Structures are given as structure tokens and as C-alpha cells.
Amino acid sequence: MEFFRIKKDIPFMRNALVLNAISFITFIAAVFFLFHKGLNLSIEFTGGTVIEVQYEQTAELENIRNSLAGLGYGEVNVQNFGSSRDVMIRLPLIKNPDGSIMSSADQSSSVMGKLKEAQSQVKLQRVEYVGPQVGEELLYGGIKALLFVVVGIVIYLSIRFEWKFALAGIIANLHDVVIILGFFAFFQWEFSLSVLAAVLAVLGYSVNESVVIFDRIRENFRRFRKLNTPDIIDSAITSTISRTIITHGSTQMMVLAMLLFGGATLHYFAVALTIGILFGIYSSVFVAAAIAMWLGVQREDLIKQDSKANKDQAKTEDPNFGAQV
Amino acid sequence: MNRYPLWKYIVIVVALIIAIVYSVPNLFGEVPAIQIAPARSTLKLDPKLLEKVDSALKSADLLKSQLGYEDSSSEGVIRIRFNDTDSQLKAKDIIEKAINPDISNPDYIVALSLLSNTPKSLTSINALPMPLGLDLRGGVYFLLKVDMQGAIDKKLNALASDARGRLRDKTIRYQSIEKTNGKMTIKFANAEDAQKAKDLLIESIPDMSFQLEKLVEGSQLVGTFKPAAIKATQENALKQNIITLNKRVNELAVKEPVIQKQGIDRIVVQLPGVQDTARAKDIIGRTATLEARLADPVQPYIGLQDNPPLGMDAFKFGDRQGVFKKSIIITGDRIIDASAGFDQNQRPSVNLTLDAAGGRAMQEMTRENLQKPMGMILFEKGKGEVLTIATIQGEFSSKFQITGQPTTQSANDLALLLRAGSLAAPMEIIEERTIGPSLGAENIEKGFKSLIYGFTAIAIFMIVYYMMFGLFSVLALAVNLLLLISVLSMLQATLSLPGIAAMALALGMAIDSNVLINERIREELRQGVGPQLAISTGFEKAWATIFDSNVTTLIAGLALLAFGSGPIKGFAIVHCLGILTSMFSAVFFSRGLVNLWYGAKKKLQSVSIG
Numbered sequence: 001m002e003f004f005r006i007k008k009d010i011p012f013m014r015n016a017l018v019l020n021a022i023s024f025i026t027f028i029a030a031v032f033f034l035f036h037k038g039l040n041l042s043i044e045f046t047g048g049t050v051i052e053v054q055y056e057q058t059a060e061l062e063n064i065r066n067s068l069a070g071l072g073y074g075e076v077n078v079q080n081f082g083s084s085r086d087v088m089i090r091l092p093l094i095k096n097p098d099g100s101i102m103s104s105a106d107q108s109s110s111v112m113g114k115l116k117e118a119q120s121q122v123k124l125q126r127v128e129y130v131g132p133q134v135g136e137e138l139l140y141g142g143i144k145a146l147l148f149v150v151v152g153i154v155i156y157l158s159i160r161f162e163w164k165f166a167l168a169g170i171i172a173n174l175h176d177v178v179i180i181l182g183f184f185a186f187f188q189w190e191f192s193l194s195v196l197a198a199v200l201a202v203l204g205y206s207v208n209e210s211v212v213i214f215d216r217i218r219e220n221f222r223r224f225r226k227l228n229t230p231d232i233i234d235s236a237i238t239s240t241i242s243r244t245i246i247t248h249g250s251t252q253m254m255v256l257a258m259l260l261f262g263g264a265t266l267h268y269f270a271v272a273l274t275i276g277i278l279f280g281i282y283s284s285v286f287v288a289a290a291i292a293m294w295l296g297v298q299r300e301d302l303i304k305q306d307s308k309a310n311k312d313q314a315k316t317e318d319p320n321f322g323a324q325v
Numbered sequence: 326m327n328r329y330p331l332w333k334y335i336v337i338v339v340a341l342i343i344a345i346v347y348s349v350p351n352l353f354g355e356v357p358a359i360q361i362a363p364a365r366s367t368l369k370l371d372p373k374l375l376e377k378v379d380s381a382l383k384s385a386d387l388l389k390s391q392l393g394y395e396d397s398s399s400e401g402v403i404r405i406r407f408n409d410t411d412s413q414l415k416a417k418d419i420i421e422k423a424i425n426p427d428i429s430n431p432d433y434i435v436a437l438s439l440l441s442n443t444p445k446s447l448t449s450i451n452a453l454p455m456p457l458g459l460d461l462r463g464g465v466y467f468l469l470k471v472d473m474q475g476a477i478d479k480k481l482n483a484l485a486s487d488a489r490g491r492l493r494d495k496t497i498r499y500q501s502i503e504k505t506n507g508k509m510t511i512k513f514a515n516a517e518d519a520q521k522a523k524d525l526l527i528e529s530i531p532d533m534s535f536q537l538e539k540l541v542e543g544s545q546l547v548g549t550f551k552p553a554a555i556k557a558t559q560e561n562a563l564k565q566n567i568i569t570l571n572k573r574v575n576e577l578a579v580k581e582p583v584i585q586k587q588g589i590d591r592i593v594v595q596l597p598g599v600q601d602t603a604r605a606k607d608i609i610g611r612t613a614t615l616e617a618r619l620a621d622p623v624q625p626y627i628g629l630q631d632n633p634p635l636g637m638d639a640f641k642f643g644d645r646q647g648v649f650k651k652s653i654i655i656t657g658d659r660i661i662d663a664s665a666g667f668d669q670n671q672r673p674s675v676n677l678t679l680d681a682a683g684g685r686a687m688q689e690m691t692r693e694n695l696q697k698p699m700g701m702i703l704f705e706k707g708k709g710e711v712l713t714i715a716t717i718q719g720e721f722s723s724k725f726q727i728t729g730q731p732t733t734q735s736a737n738d739l740a741l742l743l744r745a746g747s748l749a750a751p752m753e754i755i756e757e758r759t760i761g762p763s764l765g766a767e768n769i770e771k772g773f774k775s776l777i778y779g780f781t782a783i784a785i786f787m788i789v790y791y792m793m794f795g796l797f798s799v800l801a802l803a804v805n806l807l808l809l810i811s812v813l814s815m816l817q818a819t820l821s822l823p824g825i826a827a828m829a830l831a832l833g834m835a836i837d838s839n840v841l842i843n844e845r846i847r848e849e850l851r852q853g854v855g856p857q858l859a860i861s862t863g864f865e866k867a868w869a870t871i872f873d874s875n876v877t878t879l880i881a882g883l884a885l886l887a888f889g890s891g892p893i894k895g896f897a898i899v900h901c902l903g904i905l906t907s908m909f910s911a912v913f914f915s916r917g918l919v920n921l922w923y924g925a926k927k928k929l930q931s932v933s934i935g
Contacts, residue, residue: 002790002847002935052764108759125764131755134468138890145888152880160873194823197885197896204881205834208874215870243844246790247837250783254833257779258826263771265460266826273830 004242012237013230016290023287027175030182037185042192043128045142047135049091049107052126053115058084067118071110082264086125093132142196149200150174153207161214164295169210172288173203176279183275189268198272205251206280210288212240217289221299229298233289241285248281326861327924329917337917340909341804347811350447350454355439357413359420361403362434370403374424374433378403381423382416406440413437438598455814456581457597458821458895461769463762464597465605469570469752471590476562476750477507477555479680483661484530485509486681486723488548491529497522500543509533509548512540519544532557559589562750567592573608592752598762606754615657615743619690620698620714621648640702642711647700654690654699659683663743665736666726673736674726675743684723691720701727703742712742756891772825779829780806783836791843793922793933798839801915805835808906813899823896831903834878838911841874842867847934856929864916871912875904 012019043050053059061078064087068076073091081088091107108127115122130138150170157166180199184191216236224232255277259270361378363370382405407413414437421435441454459466481504488509492499499522500512513519516539523535523546532554536547550558563586570592574582583595599605621637627646633639639646661678668674679687690699700714715727730736760768783802787795809828813820846863854862882904885897923929 123761123763124759125761127757127759129754129757131753133470134756141888141890145884148884148888149881152884153877156876156880193889193891193893194826194896197823197889197893200881200885201830201878201900204878205874207877208837208870211873211877212870215873239848243841246844247840250786250836250840251830251833253782253786254779254829257775257782258829261771261775261778262826263767265768265822266771266775269823269826 002242004245006238006241009231009234009238010241012234012286013290013293016230016286016293019286020290023175023283026179026182030179030185033182033185034178037188039181039185039191040188041139042190043090043130043135044193045135045139045191047093047130047132049093050126050128051089051091051108051111051124052081053087053089053112054123054125055085055087055119056121059087061087063118064089064115067114068111071114073107086264138193142193145196145200146177146203149203153204157207157211157214160211161218162301164297164301165210165214165292168288168292168295169207169214171291172210172283173207173280175287176206176276176283177203179279180272180275184268184272189271192268194266194269195272198269199276202273202276202280206276206284209244209248209280209284212244213237213284213289214292216240217292217297225299229293233293237285237289244281244285248277252277327857327920329920329924333913334917334921337914340808344804344807344811346447346450347452347814348807350441350443350452351810351814353442353444353454356442357407357410358438358440359405359407359413359417360436360438361405361420361424362436363432368432375403377423378405378420381419385415385419404438404440451815453814453817455810455818455820457765457769458819458824459595459597459758459765460760460822460892461765461772461820462597463760463765464595465599466596466756466758467594467606467609467754468587468756469566469592469594469609470755471563471566471592472751472753473559473562473590474507476558477550478504479661479750480532480554480558481507481509481550483678483680484533484548486684488526488530489681490684490723491525492522495521495525497525507550511546511548512543513545514543516544519546522546563590563592566750566752570594570609591755615660615712616702616704616709617654617656617687618649618652618700618702619654619694620700621650622697624648625698625700625714638709640709640711642714647702647711647714649700649702655679655683655686657703657743659686660743663740665733665740668726668728672728673730673733674728675730675736675740676726677724677743679723681723687725688720688722691717691722695719701743712739768822769825772822772829776825776829776832780832783833787836787839790935792935794839794843794846794919795935797915797918797922798836798843798911800918801839801910802832802836804914805903805907805910806832808910809899809903812902812906816898818898819895821892821895823892824899827896827899827903831900831907835903835907835911837874838867838871838907839915841870842911842915843934846932850932850934856923856932860919860923860932864912864919868912871908875908879904 059080061080065076065078068078068089073094075092077088077090079088080086089111091111094107107129108124112122112124153173154166154170157169177199180202181191183189184195189195213233213236216239217233220227220232220236224235227235252274255270255273258266259274262270361370361374405416407416417435417437424433424435426432441448443452443454447453485502485504488511489502492511497518498514499518500514503510503512511519511522513522516537519537523537526533526535526546526548530548532551533548534551536549538545538547567584567586570584571582574584574594574596581597583593585593587593594609596605618638621634624634625648626642627633627639627648629641629644629646631639631646633646633648636651637648638651639648641647659679659682661680663675663677666674666676694717696716696718698714698716701712702709703712704710713727713729715729727739730739780802784799787798789795791798806828809831813824818824842863845867846859849859849862850856879901882897882901885893886901889897923932
């Protein structure tokens with residue numbers, strides 16, 4: 001069986017402007033929502049308490065809200081979680097009268113007390129408390145990790161190809177990251193640590209697709225000396241697109257299984273991966289190559305490097321030398 | 326050309342055997358067990374107790390599948406396995422009756438627990454199941470921060486009082502001693518005294534360095550902590566708090582508590598299976614208090630059933646009671662250090678150091694009560710227990726020795742108990758996670774369900790799309806899962822829900838390598854290359870891309886490992902390992918399969934790749 005048997009090169013680069021306009025608009029929209037609505041950061045980043053409880057029958061959220069309002073905890077967020085019987089209660093950090101932060105155990109026990117008052121068969125499922133200091137650390141840890149990935153990938157691609165490809169590759173894939181964040185801002189989905197992990201994992205994963213295309217571009221520069229740059233890129237994308245879609249598709253199957261069967265805990269993790277994988281195909285194929293073209297990649301950039309490598313005798317040592325994919 | 330030398334097949338077979346041996350323990354599940362731990366820090370588990378338990382079980386005719394005495398950490402814990410939950414429950418009642426004569430005040434905590442059912446032959450080569458994270462089996466997680474400034478301040482106080490005493494001893498006149506910002510400033514009327522003091526203190530207080538400064542009137546000596554001393558103080562504080570926590574957690578009779586230091590000032594406490602967070606928090610945060618009191622000089626000991634004389638308190642002391650006056654000389658938080666050592670006659674002793682206020686109280690009291698008995702009482706859960714009663718041999722203040730311990734071991738134990746009376750430095754909870762057991766079971770089920778369904782979907786697709794080569798790819802993927810589980814089990818990495826998610830994702834990404842190989846082989850075939858050559862060039866040319874893709878994914882994985890914490894670390898470890906194992910399975914192993922199947926066929930006309 002074979003899904004894609006394309007005989008003629010598809011003129012992607014002729015439409016590069018349109019394709020990039022689309023992704024530019026999506027990008028701007030994502031940035032807009034990020035600033036306008038902001039991310040709905042989980043308590044892992046903001047500090048606070050999450051309490052999950054389970055009722056035997058359908059939980060009446062309004063009653064729960066009313067009984068918790070009496071505690072004077074300020075903005076208490078009560079919502080269903082997974083099923084109608086499961087309720088998630090989010091509390092902000094609360095200060096005691098003496099200025100110290102109220103401990104999680106006190107908080108959760110007073111909440112449970114209130115809930116039991118109203119309905120005795122409520123069951124405590126999960127408590128999560130993150131102090132303000134830890135939240136801040138996790139946030140900075142996340143930002144550092146993102147920077148580390150970006151710098152690491154740029155360095156790797158610069159060594160592997162050259163800076164124009166590195167720049168194009170990272171712009172294309174950071175654009176995916178911003179779009180994932182945009183989705184989370186727009187729908188106000190909860191952005192937790194596991195979503196961050198998904199974002200970084202998918203960033204490392206989809207850069208690889210750009211690498212595949214860049215590899216093929218380099219190979220084509222060697223093989224077709226008469227073609228101009230856009231034609232070479234077109235041919236490279238056309239010949240790799242089948243594989244791009246099948247690899248991403250099979251990864252997506254696994255992610256889909258997590259989305260469908262993984263339950264509430266894995267839900268947003270899988271959602272972030274899904275968006276990342278779908279936009280990863282798009283951006284690697286259309287955006288990265290086009291940016292590289294506009295940055296002015298030419299035959300000399302890649303071929304010259306090779307001749308230098310020949311002189312250095314690095315040829316035999318480099319496992320990727322002359323790699324053709 | 327598609328042939329592996331024999332050694333490569335041997336590598337594959339050996340790797341598979343090791344992988345199977347180390348992943349198999351995860352399949353055995355757990356058996357019901359009973360765990361016995363001392364209820365109070367003063368009690369120890371001894372072989373005699375084991376005999377008691379043994380005979381109790383024998384008399385009740387309970388078939389026990391195994392009896393093992395484990396001396397884990399400082400306190401031993403006895404764990405006994407049972408065939409079924411029924412006999413476990415019955416045995417619990419019988420054991421409780423046999424070893425706890427007074428049920429309302431138990432000596433030992435008898436708790437139900439679960440133990441891994443892995444056969445001894447496997448556990449003896451360290452083939453153990455992966456421990457499950459709290460999110461998979463329920464429990465409590467605390468992250469505590471130790472107030473290091475508090476520990477340093479305490480140390481500074483002690484050193485200041487030490488300095489004061491030494492200056493007084495040598496009759497060096499000083500005007501004042503101030504303690505600010507972790508520094509000690511001693512003012513002198515003239516430079517001569519200051520110089521003398523400097524020489525004295527540099528020698529006697531090695532933890533600080535002293536600087537002489539000229540003032541308008543007189544001079545001052547500024548003592549600052551040496552960096553090594555600060556580090557040592559912090560490490561000791563952390564160590565001591567961990568010891569104290571260990572003792573407290575033992576009381577909760579948790580199956581496998583984890584108490585570890587994290588970074589320089591943090592302690593992680595994990596209590597699997599504990600549901601009542603409020604109680605767990607209460608016990609962890611509780612301060613066992615230590616009191617020094619004068620004992621009744623007339624009749625310091627009475628029997629267990631006797632009532633104390635009027636105006637006196639009686640506390641348990643082994644198989645009798647000690648009688649004490651009501652007034653407290655000092656409490657445990659005055660104790661700066663307690664360590665085991667030897668006195669001048671080479672008898673085991675416990676050396677105590679008190680802070681200045683404690684020293685003063687002790688001096689006043691000892692001056693007036695020479696040759697009278699004094700005792701130390703440890704209060705836990707509101708119940709007092711006498712640690713030692715000793716006769717006051719002379720007047721002393723902040724440094725003294727307690728002798729009369731029969732062995733070095735008992736001196737060590739006493740020192741530990743005296744130290745455990747208070748935390749070295751205050752702690753606060755900065756992170757907490759509690760997961761109910763049903764939620765944990767649900768998580769594990771959902772995690773594995775998505776893993777299995779995802780795997781099945783990929784397997785069906787690969788076989789339909791790539792036929793024989795699809796099957797090879799699926800086998801390689803299965804081997805990848807096997808390798809990943811075995812490596813994680815060898816490392817004894819805790820499996821959590823993010824870990825399962827990472828496993829699923831690792832498989833989803835690992836299949837990419839096989840897709841790359843298969844597509845490349847197809848491409849070669851389309852160009853009219855012969856099957857054998859197509860296979861070999863396909864593998865060769867795909868390798869560069871596979872390597873690239875794994876490097877970029879690994880960069881992301883390492884970033885998560887380096888900067889992530891808690892659940893993210895678990896994800897990152899599995900993610901990174903998954904990438905590494907996929908290099909073996911997707912490239913090396915699957916090539917081996919292909920070679921085995923097609924490599925020997927000399928006149929291969931076509932390959933089954935769809």
C-alpha cells in the first residue's frame with residue numbers, strides 16, 4: 001500500500017508567500033491571544049491549592065460554590081473534572097491573619113469540612129499544593145529549558161548545515177510553540193507542567209522534519225546543478241512529504257490513544273502534542289524551507305562546506321558526512 | 326551484503342535475555358504482608374520479638390509463606406508475607422495481641438502492607454519491579470524547606486556563648502558581644518585585650534575566622550563563619566532533620582516511605598498509601614520535646630503500677646517508672662549537640678552541649694543539687710519516656726557528659742534520641758501532593774490502556790502498510806518497550822503517570838525510525854535497485870536522518886531533565902532512555918531481523934514491503 005505516489009514536483013515555493021501569510025496570521029493571532037487573554041497557568045506555576053473530590057451522585061456545583069464562599073478564600077474556582085461526579089476546586093494562596101501563607105493541610109481540611117457538612121459522602125481524591133517559591137522556580141525552570149532547547153538545536157543545525165538553515169528551522173518550530181501556546185490562551189486550557197513537557201518534546205521532535213528536508217535540499221544541490229533554488233526546494237519537499245506525513249501520522253496515533261483513553265490527567269498533554277504534531281508538519285514543510293530560501297541559501301553555502309570538509313579529512317570521522325535521505 | 330556476523334546476533338540475543346529477566350519482575354504483582362515497627366523511638370526490634378511472633382503464628386496454625394527479618398535504615402522493620410488477604414488479616418490480630426500487651430499504648434505498630442511477589446532468584450540479582458509513583462498508587466508527597474538561617478543563627482548563639490565563657494575564663498575584659506547577620510562582634514576597650522582575645526578565639530573556635538578592627542575608642546573583633554563551617558552546619562541541620570523525620574514517619578507505619586534530601590536545604594517526604602494528610606502533616610510537623618528534670622532524691626524509681634508521690638510525675642523507664650519533680654530545668658531546644666564519646670576513664674559517654682541560656686540554668690541547678698539524680702525525658706504524642714537518670718557529680722554549665730551507658734551502641738542511641746528531641750532548624754512545607762488510591766489505580770489503568778491501544782493501532786497500520794517490513798518494525802517496537810522497561814527497572818526509576826505518557830510517546834517517536842528505513846528501501850526499489858542492495862542502502866541512508874532526529878529530540882529531553890522537577894523529571898528520564906533504546910531496537914535489532922529473513926536468500930526476487 002502506498003498513499004503518496006507523486007510523479008511531478010509540487011510547486012510549493014511558488015505559493016510560499018501565501019502559505020507563509022497564513023502561518024504569519026495564525027502566529028499573530030496566537031501572540032494576540034497570549035497577550036490579550038494570557039495563559040491559564042496551573043497552580044504549579046502560580047502557587048495555590050487544587051483539591052479534587054468525588055461525589056456518589058452528580059455534583060451540584062452551585063451548592064459547592066455557595067458553601068465554599070463562606071470560607072472567605074476569595075476566588076475559588078469550582079468545576080467538573082472528567083465526569084459529572086468529579087469536582088476540581090482551585091484555591092489561590094491564602095494568607096493567615098498574621099501574614100504567613102496558610103498551609104495546604106489547613107486549607108484542604110477546612111474545605112473538606114465544609115463539603116462534608118453539605119453532603120457527607122464526598123470523597124477526597126487528590127490535593128496538590130504548591131508554595132509561591134516553588135511555583136516561581138518551576139516557571140523559571142520552564143523558561144530555561146525552552147532556551148536550552150532553542151540554543152541546543154540552533155547549534156546542532158549550524159554544525160550540521162549552516163546558520164541559514166539553523167535560523168530557518170528554529171523560527172519555523174518556535175512558531176509552532178507560539179501557536180500551541182496561542183491555542184491554550186484562546187481556549188483558556190490549563191497550562192501545566194506536563195503541557196510544558198509536551199511542548200518541549202514536540203519542539204525537539206518536529207525540528208527533525210526540517211532536518212530531513214534540509215538534508216534533501218543539500219543532496220539536490222549536489223545532484224541537479226542546473227535547477228534554481230526554488231525548484232530544488234520543491235523537489236526536496238515533494239520527495240519527502242510521504243515520509244513526513246507517515247511518521248507524524250504514526251506518532252499521532254499514539255498521541256490519539258492518550259487523548260482518547262488517557263483520562264483527564266493526560267488530556268492537555270495529548271492536546272498540546274496533537275497541535276504540535278499537526279503544525280509541525282506544516283511549518284517544517286512550508287515555513288522552514290521558505291525562510292531558508294528568503295535568507296538566500298545557495299549552492300555555494302553547502303557545497304563549499306563540503307569541500308572544506310574534504311580537505312580536513314573530516315569526511316571519514318563525520319558519521320553524517322554525505323548523508324542522503 | 327545483508328548478513329550480520331555471529332557476534333551481532335549474540336549481542337541481540339544477550340540483550341534480549343537481560344531485558345526479559347529485568348522486566349519480568351514487573352509482572353509478578355504484590356502479595357499481602359504485615360509490617361511490624363516499633364511504636365516509640367526507645368524500642369528496638371530484637372530476635373526475641375521475632376520468636377514471639379513466630380510462636381503466635383504457629384499456635385494459630387496460620388500458614389505463613391515466608392518470614393523475613395529486615396533491618397532497614399536505623400530501625401529494623403519486620404515484614405511477613407502471606408498467601409492471601411484472609412490470613413493476613415487474621416495474623417494481624419494475633420500478632421498485635423501477642424506483642425502488644427497494652428493495646429491502648431502499643432509498643433509496636435502492626436500494619437498491613439503489600440510486598441512484591443518477585444521470586445528470590447530474581448531479587449538476588451537485583452531484578453526488581455519498578456516502584457510505582459504516588460500518582461499511580463496513591464499517597465502523600467511533601468517538599469519541605471529547612472530554614473538554614475535558623476540553623477546558622479542557632480550555631481552563632483552557641484559559639485557566642487562559648488566565646489563569652491572562654492574570655493571570662495582567661496579574664497580577658499570585653500565590653501559586649503553582639504550577634505548580627507551571622508557575624509559576631511566583640512568590643513574591647515583596648516587593642517591589647519582584643520589581640521589577646523583574637524589569639525585565644527582563633528585557636529578555640531575553629532569554625533570562625535576573626536578580624537581585628539580599630540575603632541575610635543578601643544577595638545573590636547569581628548568573627549565570621551568560615552564557608553566550610555556554614556556548609557557543615559547546613560549539612561548537619563539537614564541530616565538531623567532527616568533523622569528526626571525518619572523516626573516520625575516510622576510511626577505512621579507507611580509501607581515504603583521515602584525521605585531524601587533535595588538540593589542544599591530541601592527534604593522530600595513521600596508516604597505511599599497515606600490518606601489522612603492532616604494527620605501525616607501533624608506528625609511530620611510535630612516536635613517531640615525533651616525535658617531535663619530533677620528526679621526524686623528519696624525514691625527515684627517505682628514499679629510500673631505504682632502511683633507517684635504527691636507533687637511528682639512518674640514516667641516509664643524500661644520495666645519501671647522514674648519519679649521526677651514537676652519543674653523543668655531545660656527543654657530539648659536548648660541542646661545544641663549531643664554526641665557519643667568516652668569519658669576520661671574510657672567509659673562510653675554522651676557529650677552534651679547546651680546554649681547559653683541552657684548552660685546558665687544548668688549551672689544554677691547543679692550548684693544546688695550536687696550528688697542528686699537528674700533525668701532526661703522524651704515526650705512523644707504526649708507520653709513521656711525516661712531516657713536516662715544520672716547523678717550530678719559536679720557543677721557544670723553548657724558542656725557536660727552523661728556516663729553510665731553500658732555500651733558504645735547504647736551511648737550512640739541515647740545521643741540520637743537527645744538530638745531527635747528537636748529539629749535542628751524549623752521546616753515548612755512548600756509543596757504537597759495527595760492522591761487517593763482509587764485515583765492512582767485509575768491512572769495506571771488509563772495510562773496503560775492508551776499505551777496498549779496506541780501500540781495496537783501502530784502495529785496494525787505498519788503491517789498493513791509495509792507488510793513483512795511492517796511486522797519487523799512492530800517487533801522492533803515491542804523490543805524497544807521491553808528494553809525501556811528493563812532499563813527503568815534496573816535503574817529502579819519510579820514509574821509515574823508522566824513516565825507512562827513518556828513511554829507511549831517514545832514508542833510513537835521510535836516507530837519513525839522504522840518508517841524512515843522502510844520508505845527509503847521502497848524508494849530504492851522504485852528506482853529499480855535490486856532487493857538486497859535496496860535493503861542495505863535503505864538502512865544506510867536512513868541512519869543519518871534517524872541519528873539527526875534522535876539528537877534533536879534528545880536535546881529537548883535533556884533540557885527537561887536538567888531544568889524540570891518532580892513529575893517532569895520522571896517524564897524526561899523515560900523520554901531520554903526511550904530515545905537511546907530506540908536506536909538499538911529500530912536500527913540494530915530490526916536490521917538483524919531483516920538480515921535473518923532475507924539476508925541468506927541469494928536470488929531474492931522481491932521483498933514484502935507493500
